[in-house]
Amino acid sequence: MIVGGGIHGAAIARDAAGRGLKVMLAEREDYASFTSSASSKLAHGGLRYLEHMEFGLVRESLSERAGLLKTAPHLVSPLKFLLPVFDWQKRSAWFVHTGLALYDLLSLGGEMPGSGRLSQDEVDALPHLRRDHLKAVLHYHDAHADDARLTLSAALDARARGADVANRRAVTAIVPRENGYTVTISEGGKTKEIGARFIVNTAGPFVDAVDAMIPNGPSPKNIRFVRGSHIVLPMPDPPETCAYTLQDEGERIIFTIPWLAGNFLMIGTTDIPQAGAPGHAVCSAEEKKYLLDAYNRYFARAGGAATESDIVCDWAGLRTLHGSPDEAPSRITREVTLETATQGTGGFLSLVGGKLTTHRATAEQVLTKLQAMGLDMGPAWTKGVPQYGGTLDRDALRTRAEEGPTEVSPQTRRRWAFTYGDKIEYLFARMESDPGLAEGIVPGVPRVELEHAVSVEDASTGEDFLWRRTKLQLTLDDAARETIEDWFVKN
Numbered sequence: 111m112i113v114g115g116g117i118h119g120a121a122i123a124r125d126a127a128g129r130g131l132k133v134m135l136a137e138r139e140d141y142a143s144f145t146s147s148a149s150s151k152l153a154h155g156g157l158r159y160l161e162h163m164e165f166g167l168v169r170e171s172l173s174e175r176a177g178l179l180k181t182a183p184h185l186v187s188p189l190k191f192l193l194p195v196f197d198w199q200k201r202s203a204w205f206v207h208t209g210l211a212l213y214d215l216l217s218l219g220g221e222m223p224g225s226g227r228l229s230q231d232e233v234d235a236l237p238h239l240r241r242d243h244l245k246a247v248l249h250y251h252d253a254h255a256d257d258a259r260l261t262l263s264a265a266l267d268a269r270a271r272g273a274d275v276a277n278r279r280a281v282t283a284i285v286p287r288e289n290g291y292t293v294t295i296s297e298g299g300k301t302k303e304i305g306a307r308f309i310v311n312t313a314g315p316f317v318d319a320v321d322a323m324i325p326n327g328p329s330p331k332n333i334r335f336v337r338g339s340h341i342v343l344p345m346p347d348p349p350e351t352c353a354y355t356l357q358d359e360g361e362r363i364i365f366t367i368p369w370l371a372g373n374f375l376m377i378g379t380t381d382i383p384q385a386g387a388p389g390h391a392v393c394s395a396e397e398k399k400y401l402l403d404a405y406n407r408y409f410a411r412a413g414g415a416a417t418e419s420d421i422v423c424d425w426a427g428l429r430t431l432h433g434s435p436d437e438a439p440s441r442i443t444r445e446v447t448l449e450t451a452t453q454g455t456g457g458f459l460s461l462v463g464g465k466l467t468t469h470r471a472t473a474e475q476v477l478t479k480l481q482a483m484g485l486d487m488g489p490a491w492t493k494g495v496p497q498y499g500g501t502l503d504r505d506a507l508r509t510r511a512e513e514g515p516t517e518v519s520p521q522t523r524r525r526w527a528f529t530y531g532d533k534i535e536y537l538f539a540r541m542e543s544d545p546g547l548a549e550g551i552v553p554g555v556p557r558v559e560l561e562h563a564v565s566v567e568d569a570s571t572g573e574d575f576l577w578r579r580t581k582l583q584l585t586l587d588d589a590a591r592e593t594i595e596d597w598f599v600k601n
């Protein structure tokens with residue numbers, strides 16, 4: 111029984127189902143509705159963790175990044191980062207250069223271009239970067255990922271392998287029994303009891319609340335919540351084609367990332383300790399100002415400084431971390447922590463921390479631990495295996511989109527290819543058998559896509575579809591979004 115359908119719960123369900131285990135996953139709201147849709151959306155090694163000497167974490171993340179680029183090419187793509195160094199910054203160009211060389215070394219075999227330094231001509235051609243006190247602009251590669259769809263793809267793959275996976279299914283009580291637990295789940299207005307020999311708690315910010323459902327569970331953790339927020343601006347003109355890694359006045363790092371076919375610029379993140387009970391985190395006015403100030407400190411746009419009125423959208427997520435109360439938020443390790451308790455021949459495992467990038471390896475680690483606790487299962491299998499929708503590489507996806515039915519615009523077909531991957535075939539096949547499904551509910555969104563979201567991808571609200579199945583929330587106008595929300599209410 112897996113509690114929580116963020117990236118960790120979904121990845122563990124996928125791995126476990128593929129090893130022949132009988133698996134149920136319960137997600138109380140929608141898949142990825144908490145941390146796993148609020149990340150910086152990077153599949154990265156985490157350059158800054160090198161400073162904290164977390165070489166193991168960086169090496170593992172870089173290896174997983176390489177794996178994701180191959181196994182989920184529709185959702186994870188290479189991204190070039192520029193790293194400007196100014197003479198007022200704490201880290202010198204030499205120091206950053208050495209860090210990048212080490213990053214290259216740790217990513218050997220990952221097939222990404224190496225790091226380096228831009229020539230003066232290349233620096234002169236950068237559209238908006240301020241030049242005062244600029245010492246050098248370095249470059250390196252990482253990858254961009256669709257966090258919510260990666261989560262969904264693991265959940266759907268788990269289902270395809272036989273797991274009973276559902277959203278809007280909450281775990282409300284857990285009672286120990288002789289060899290395992292009786293779990294109460296609430297779903298569709300009804301409650302029922304399920305027997306589970308092993309429980310995996312991947313409830314993210316709610317990990318403590320789920321642990322507290324059992325007596326003699328894992329020992330209380332030193333949990334700290336650290337809020338991270340992002341803002342999104344329209345892409346300035348001329349557009350930025352590279353992401354930037356910016357050092358703020360202290361130790362923090364801020365990314366600016368071209369997003370959604372280069373139409374937007376995502377800027378994040380912050381590191382704000384959050385007290386009290388977890389819930390849906392919100393980007394505060396101070397955080398918006400901090401991110402705008404950071405952006406304006408580095409970039410000059412033709413239209414003047416970016417202001418709050420330029421922000422198209424924002425979001426915040428909670429990092430659930432294990433750390434002592436006196437440690438600075440950005441210094442607390444992002445390594446995953448697993449704690450266990452036994453119950454006869456059964457047991458309970460709870461997970462804290464981790465990264466989107468390393469979710470596959472973390473799932474493997476969890477299953478190894480459960481195996482050591484006496485759960486019989488097949489061998490590890492996920493390394494190198496395509497994720498749901500991930501069997502076509504990026505070129506093949508582009509070709510497939512071009513060849514698709516002409517009733518759908520080329521733009522929509524391209525969007526579909528990098529949303530649904532090889533499952534674009536489902537949409538094409540359904541349209542072939544029922545041409546009425548090509549009807550546009552709003553421009554660029556044929557009926558077939560909404561029906562697919564409901565019948566295959568478990569979407570049940572406009573928000574599920576507009577924010578997590580797609581990112582149409584940002585590209586459709588108000589009237590179109592409202593039409594889609596109404597469609598979900600009526601269907």
Ligand SMILES: Cc1cc2nc3c(=O)[nH]c(=O)nc-3n(C[C@H](O)[C@H](O)[C@H](O)COP(=O)(O)OP(=O)(O)OC[C@H]3O[C@@H](n4cnc5c(N)ncnc54)[C@H](O)[C@@H]3O)c2cc1C
Pocket residue numbers: 113114115116117118119136137138139140141142143144145146147148149150151152153154279280281282312313314315316320337338339379426427428429463464465466467468
């Ligand atoms: C601001 C920010 C930026 C980040 N950026 C990156 C990045 O760029 N790259 C990277 O690799 N990592 C990044 N991370 C880390 C990564 O996003 C997280 O490690 C990961 O998403 C955590 O996933 P999770 O499955 O553990 O938790 P969550 O995604 O929070 O999932 C927990 C789920 O459990 C469900 N749940 C809770 N209680 C119950 C219950 N009783 N019954 C059923 N369901 C329940 C919740 O509804 C929720 O959906 C970032 C994190 C943050 C906060």
